[in-house]
Amino acid sequence: MAYWLMKSEPSDCSIDDALAAPNATVPWTGVRNHQARNFLRDAMRVDDGVLFYHSSCPQPGIAGLARIASECRPDPTQFDPASPWYDPTARPQSPRWLLRDVQALRRTRLLSLAELRAHPGLADLLVLRRGNRLSITPVSDAHWQLIGALLAQPGR
């Protein structure tokens, strides 16, 4: 079992949006980076744990817990000219971009980016690395355990 941090803009799909979806499950559309795509395709497994992270918003940080709920399949938005994630170079016979379903499990307190950065035990968390822009990053067992413990504590 592996763990992941997945960024979502709450104006697009917040943890509450995901929890409100049928079966609390949403297709994770719009991954348009090869490294993140490769994580989806090669490294993820059904039931892997997910830290649901809100990005590009007033209060960035970890906002909930989720799980990987499906194998990967072509992301249909790459073929949709009306979609903001349309990729005119993608062809149905050889899709370039993939997605998995993600099932939201619960909302957590907001573990803010500032609080994540302030914790010495999370110095190596990939999403905190300078210049990091990957929307999907692996999370080590140790970091997962530590973040779980922080989420169980009251925030400041």
Add this chain to the structure above:
DNA sequence: GCCAACGTTGGC
């Protein structure tokens, strides 16, 4: 709105 950092594109 600003800007640092990174990825992609395309000329050569």
Add this chain to the structure above:
DNA sequence: GCCAACGTTGGC
């Protein structure tokens, strides 16, 4: 293959 220009991400 190099690298400058440009576009995007994402925090502030």
